[in-house]
Amino acid sequence: MNGIILVNKPIGITSHDLVVKVRKALNQKRIGHTGTLDPIADGLMILTIGKTTKILPYIADVYKEYVCEMKFGQRTDTLDITGTVLEEKEVKFISKEELIKILNSFLGKSLQKPPMYSAKKIDGQPLYKLARKNIEIERESCEIEIKEIELLGYFNNTLKFRVVCSTGTYVRVLVQDIANKIGNFAVMTKLTRTKIDKFKLENAFTLQQIKEGNFTLISSYEVLSSYRYIELQDLTKIYQGKKMNFDFCNDEIVMITKNNEVIAAYQRNDEDGLYYCKRGLW
Structure with a gap:
């Protein structure tokens, strides 16, 4: 299971408690989140499931x-x-x-x-x-x-x-x-x-809904849409982590995609203008 789930954290439990409960409900060991909430607080938490935890650095610094x-x-x-x-x-x-x-x-x-x-x-x-x-x-x-x-x-x-x-x-x-x-x-x-960011509490799921399987996952492709996507059909160089020349853009971070799937994050080097693999997301 891979993707992102919006969760409505209740008052009275820690963010760690919430992750443990969702981990148990989904039978998933690999779960991350984009920021804690105190026990006194409730509301929206974004949890990343499976390999989607790799995108955490790219969705953490938001309003x-x-x-x-x-x-x-x-x-x-x-x-x-x-x-x-x-x-x-x-x-x-x-x-x-x-x-x-x-x-x-x-x-x-x-x-x-x-x-x-x-x-x-x-x-x-x-x-x-x-x-x-x-x-x-x-x-x-x-x-x-x-x-x-x-x-x-x-x-x-x-x-x-x-x-x-x-x-x-x-x-x-x-x-x-x-x-x-x-x-x-x-x-x-x-x-x-x-x-x-663009995700709202009204679209989040309660712990009970998650336990009952009444929830939907959001793909990395949708979550990372604020970045520039560069669609490639041949991913050989990407999987090898080789530097790339994208002379048609100046974005600091770009996402390499194929068929609506995010494959890797590349970062521009200001000295040579080339893009270097920052993180594989496959």
Whole structure:
């Protein structure tokens, strides 16, 4: 079995738990994913099955959409509602206009420091394992981009917003930064991933549907369609990993295809203009 499956992760399990359950349901050992979701979060995850796991590097760096709810007045060690409360603060009135202005101030590129309670690894060690031992280490800030942000509602000191952001953005940290600009504390109370690139949550399958065999797989050919496809009938040189001359294009990465099947990823060398095999996908 090869292909990609869109899965609706439920609240309360880790991304690893989800992979294990799907692996068991499909009787497949080789399953990958394009990004984790915290246990508190639900929504869209893209799982790659079988040899399709080879395409992961080419679908990981995409924009993702979330709907988030945050409650003002508290700060926790995990930055979400599941953590230990560290501080509390009285919530003062803020108008809808002010909220929109503050949200819009986050549009564009900026630097964001990963939280200690995260799966990010430093020297091979996940940060959350250190955090559980009350160990905090210095983390390097990473560039992120907020492409869209929209106020969806504000009620009972709870702010609901939609955000489209780059891979690697921690929405929990964004919640904290929003609260800081307002002059208060806040915790993330709910997070749903609604979109990854062109793939939407509404087209995802539940674990129960997958267990019952009620799902469809998406081919690599459809998933990688944002790249330039170069159709070849003779794949001898491709299978041998030889460099190719595609003087009709300047794309950095191209996909070699045959009969609607992606065979390999090739990358352009700026020095000689030739394309070199980056990864075989057959």
